[in-house]
Amino acid sequence: MPRSEDFADQLVDAIRERGTPAVVALDPVYKHLPAELRGGAAAGARIPSRTEPSRESHPAPNDELAAILEFSRRVIRLIALIVPAVKINSAYFEIYQSAGIDAYYQLVRAARQAGLLVIGDVKRGDVGHSAEMYAAAHLSDGAVSRFGGEQNPDAITVSGSLGSDAVKPFIDVARAEGKGLFVLVRTSNPSAASLQDAMLADGRKLHELLAGQVAEWAADTSLLGEHGFSSIGAVVATRDPADAAKLRAAMPRCIFLVPGYGAQGGRAEDFRPYLRADGLGAVIAAGRSIIFAHEDAEYREQFADRWEKCIEAACRRFAEDLRRLTPAAWQ
Amino acid sequence: MPRSEDFADQLVDAIRERGTPAVVALDPVYKHLPAELRGGAAAGARIPSRTEPSRESHPAPNDELAAILEFSRRVIRLIALIVPAVKINSAYFEIYQSAGIDAYYQLVRAARQAGLLVIGDVKRGDVGHSAEMYAAAHLSDGAVSRFGGEQNPDAITVSGSLGSDAVKPFIDVARAEGKGLFVLVRTSNPSAASLQDAMLADGRKLHELLAGQVAEWAADTSLLGEHGFSSIGAVVATRDPADAAKLRAAMPRCIFLVPGYGAQGGRAEDFRPYLRADGLGAVIAAGRSIIFAHEDAEYREQFADRWEKCIEAACRRFAEDLRRLTPAAWQ
Numbered sequence: 101m102p103r104s105e106d107f108a109d110q111l112v113d114a115i116r117e118r119g120t121p122a123v124v125a126l127d128p129v130y131k132h133l134p135a136e137l138r139g140g141a142a143a144g145a146r147i148p149s150r151t152e153p154s155r156e157s158h159p160a161p162n163d164e165l166a167a168i169l170e171f172s173r174r175v176i177r178l179i180a181l182i183v184p185a186v187k188i189n190s191a192y193f194e195i196y197q198s199a200g201i202d203a204y205y206q207l208v209r210a211a212r213q214a215g216l217l218v219i220g221d222v223k224r225g226d227v228g229h230s231a232e233m234y235a236a237a238h239l240s241d242g243a244v245s246r247f248g249g250e251q252n253p254d255a256i257t258v259s260g261s262l263g264s265d266a267v268k269p270f271i272d273v274a275r276a277e278g279k280g281l282f283v284l285v286r287t288s289n290p291s292a293a294s295l296q297d298a299m300l301a302d303g304r305k306l307h308e309l310l311a312g313q314v315a316e317w318a319a320d321t322s323l324l325g326e327h328g329f330s331s332i333g334a335v336v337a338t339r340d341p342a343d344a345a346k347l348r349a350a351m352p353r354c355i356f357l358v359p360g361y362g363a364q365g366g367r368a369e370d371f372r373p374y375l376r377a378d379g380l381g382a383v384i385a386a387g388r389s390i391i392f393a394h395e396d397a398e399y400r401e402q403f404a405d406r407w408e409k410c411i412e413a414a415c416r417r418f419a420e421d422l423r424r425l426t427p428a429a430w431q
Numbered sequence: 432m433p434r435s436e437d438f439a440d441q442l443v444d445a446i447r448e449r450g451t452p453a454v455v456a457l458d459p460v461y462k463h464l465p466a467e468l469r470g471g472a473a474a475g476a477r478i479p480s481r482t483e484p485s486r487e488s489h490p491a492p493n494d495e496l497a498a499i500l501e502f503s504r505r506v507i508r509l510i511a512l513i514v515p516a517v518k519i520n521s522a523y524f525e526i527y528q529s530a531g532i533d534a535y536y537q538l539v540r541a542a543r544q545a546g547l548l549v550i551g552d553v554k555r556g557d558v559g560h561s562a563e564m565y566a567a568a569h570l571s572d573g574a575v576s577r578f579g580g581e582q583n584p585d586a587i588t589v590s591g592s593l594g595s596d597a598v599k600p601f602i603d604v605a606r607a608e609g610k611g612l613f614v615l616v617r618t619s620n621p622s623a624a625s626l627q628d629a630m631l632a633d634g635r636k637l638h639e640l641l642a643g644q645v646a647e648w649a650a651d652t653s654l655l656g657e658h659g660f661s662s663i664g665a666v667v668a669t670r671d672p673a674d675a676a677k678l679r680a681a682m683p684r685c686i687f688l689v690p691g692y693g694a695q696g697g698r699a700e701d702f703r704p705y706l707r708a709d710g711l712g713a714v715i716a717a718g719r720s721i722i723f724a725h726e727d728a729e730y731r732e733q734f735a736d737r738w739e740k741c742i743e744a745a746c747r748r749f750a751e752d753l754r755r756l757t758p759a760a761w762q
Contacts (some may be wrong), residue, residue, distance in 0.1 A: 227620035233522035261592035263622030289558035291594030
C-alpha cells in the first residue's frame with residue numbers, strides 16, 4: 101500500500117518543486133571559512149584582529165566550532181530555496197567531540213526548519229544490537245527510540261557490506277517513521293574498485309551483488325511511495341557510465357545519492373546515466389565547490405569578500421546546471 | 432625499524448602480563464543494569480523508590496546515562512586487573528547524543544587510567560577528507576589533530592570495504608601516534624556470508640581478498656612492533672575453523688579481534704584457530720555474558736544481588752577459560 105508521508109515521496113516532491121536534483125553537501129572545515137568568520141565569529145568581530153595572530157591561526161576548538169555553526173546556519177539559509185536537500189557529514193562534527201555532536205543536531209534541526217530535507221551522511225554499519233542502537237541514535241525521531249529526539253535527519257547513509265541483518269534495524273526505523281536510507285553500493289574514491297569492482301565467480305562485479313540485495317530491500321511494498329520510489333536508496337558514485345546504467349537498471353525503485361559534482365570533477369552530463377528517462381531517480385551532491393565558493397577566483401572577482409553572494413551564486417549555477425537533466429514538463 | 436611504543440607491542444605485553452587474550456566488550460544497555468543502579472543512580476539512591484514507578488520504568492535520558500556511566504566505571508574497576516583490554520562500542524553512547532559522546536570519552540579516559548588498553552569499536556569508514564576527519568576524531572591524541580584530545584582509544588575498529596585510500600588516514604594516525612586499527616574482515620552476523628563469503632572469479636572468497644589487502648598494510652615495517660605484530664589488526668569472526676585458519680595464515684602480522692565468546696555461543700576451543708602456536712595473535716571479546724552476569728541464574732544463586740561479585744566472577748572465569756589456549760610458559 102503506497103504511503104504519502106514517506107521519505108521517497110518527500111524527496112521526489114522536493115526535487116520537482118525546486119526543479120533540480122542538486123543537493124548541497126555541508127562539510128564545513130574551519131580553515132576554509134570566510135575570513136570574516138574565522139577568529140572573530142564567536143566574538144562577533146567582522147575582521148580578524150591583527151593584534152591576535154596566534155588566536156587567528158589557532159583559535160580554541162570552541163571558537164572554531166562557533167564559527168562553523170554560524171557559517172553553516174548561513175549556508176542553510178542561502179541554499180534552502182534553491183535545492184531540495186542538504187547532506188551533512190557527521191565526521192566534520194565528530195572531530196569536535198560532544199560539542200560537535202551538539203552542533204550537528206542543531207544544524208539538522210535548522211535545515212529541517214528551513215524546509216530542506218536532511219540526509220545525515222553518517223555511514224554507520226554494525227551488527228545485531230549495535231546496529232539497532234545506531235538506527236535509533238541516528239535515524240529515529242522517537243517512535244522507535246525515545247532518545248532519538250526530534251532532530252534526526254530525514255535519511256542517513258549506511259554501510260551495506262555487513263549483510264542484510266545489519267541493515268534491517270535501519271530499514272525498520274525507516275518503515276516505522278517514514279525515513280530514508282542510502283546504502284553504500286559503489287563509492288568514488290580511487291581504490292574503491294579494488295574491492296567493490298572485484299569480479300565474482302558468476303561474472304558480476306561485487307557491487308552488482310550488493311546492488312541486487314539493495315534492490316530486494318527496496319522492493320518491499322511497505323517502503324514504496326506513491327511516486328514509485330522506495331525509501332531505501334543507494335549511494336552510487338562510479339565514474340563508469342556503463343556501470344552507472346547497469347546499477348540504474350538493477351535498482352529500479354531506488355533513489356541514488358551521487359556525490360562528485362564540482363570539486364570531484366563531475367559535470368551535469370556525467371550524471372545522466374543515474375537518472376531515469378523522466379529525470380527522476382537520483383540526487384546529485386556537490387560540497388566544496390559550493391560552500392567554499394568564496395575561495396573560487398571567478399566568484400571572488402564578481403563578489404569580492406561578499407562570501408554569501410559567492411555561495412548563493414555557485415549554488416544557483418549548480419542547481420541550474422542539473423536542471424537541464426530534468427524534463428521540460430517540470431522545469 | 433621495530434618500535435617499542437606501539438599498540439601491537441603494548442597489547443602483546445598486556446596479554447602476557449594478564450596471562451589471557453580475553454577482552455571485555457563494554458556495551459552497556461540501561462534495562463540490563465543492576466536494579467541498584469536503575470532509576471536511582473543519579474540521585475544516589477541504592478534502591479529504586481516504589482513511589483516513583485514511572486520514573487523507574489522511564490527515567491529521563493540523562494538519568495539513564497548517569498546510571499550507565501556509574502555502572503561502566505565500576506565494571507572498568509572490576510576488570511582492570513583481570514583482562515588486558517576493554518572494547519567500548521560507541522553506538523551505545525551515540526544514542527544519548529552529545530551527552531553520550533561525553534560519557535564515551537569519560538570512559539575511554541577512565542579505562543586508560545585504570546591500566547587497560549582501550550579499543551574504540553566505532554567501525555567508521557568514509558573516503559577522502561571525511562576519512563581524515565574520522566581518523567583525527569576517533570584515533571588521534573593530538574599529534575595529527577589538535578582536536579583529538581588526549582582521551583581517544585589506543586585502537587579503533589574501521590571498515591575496510593571502501594578500499595585502501597579510505598583506510599590510509601587511519602593508518603597514518605596509527606603510525607604517527609603508536610595507535611592501532613582493527614579492520615573489519617569477516618563479521619559474525621547471520622547474513623555476513625552473503626557478501627563477505629561471495630565467491631570470486633579467482634576462487635577466493637571476498638573476505639580473503641580483503642584479508643590480502645590488510646596483510647599488505649600490516650607488512651609496512653614502520654607499523655611492526657618488537658614482538659613481530661603489526662599495529663594493523665583485523666576483526667575476524669567466522670565460525671568456520673577452516674576459514675579461521677586460512678585467515679590466520681593470510682594475515683601473519685595481524686592481531687585479530689574476535690567477538691563471539693559467551694553470549695554469541697563460542698567456547699575457548701573454538702578460538703584456537705585464530706591463535707598462533709605460541710598462543711599469541713588474537714584477543715577474544717565477550718560482552719553481555721560478562722557485564723550482565725548479574726542476570727545469570729548461576730551467578731545470582733551464588734552472589735544474589737551483589738552484582739559486582741557476579742561480574743568479577745564471570746570475568747575471571749572468562750579469562751581463565753581462555754588462558755588454557757596460551758602456552759604454559761606465560762601462564
